[in-house]
Amino acid sequence: MRIHQVSIFVDDQEKALRFYTDVLGFVKRYDVPMGEDRWITVVSPEAPGETELVLEPDRHPVVNAYKAGLAKDGIPAVSFAVDDVQAEYDRLGKIGVLFTQQPLDMGMSVTAVLDDTCGNLVQIVHLK
Template structure:
């Protein structure tokens, strides 16, 4: 069994697509109309047949409450792996990305947390 799709609530699909592709470097995989919204997914440019991330509209109270609660408590909504967290931190900072936690050692790994501008905190990890 494999994870093929996972979702992340976003407050604006267009803004999320721009951030996740232009800033983070993901690649748009699917963009299909679905009523008032879209089935909008991105994938890693290094594995375009890998796990898809759905940029899911938070257009319901439960999604908004969940997203707001995680943000208020400082809990990342998901985690992305990187090879060199210090390099990625510097690259993202040059693009104006706001970090709530700079690269920090945690045992045999390093972690950092940033705001995705779409209602989520995202954790980076270098193992």
């Protein structure tokens, strides 16, 4: 068994697609119209045939309460592996990405947390 897709709830699918592709560097895999929404997935360019991130609309009231609770408590909705947290923090900071947590040495890993501009916190991590 493998992880096929993971969803992240976004307040604006087009804005999310631009952020996850243009800023974070993911690649669009699917963008299928579905009524007033779209089925949008992005993948890592390093593993395009593996796990897809689904950019789901967040209109359902339960989702909004969930997102608000996570953000209020500083809990990331998703975590992405990087080779070097400090380098990514520096690169993304230079292009205006807002971080809520600077790189932090956690013993076995280094993490940082950023705002995806669509209502979510995203953790980047590398294991030592």
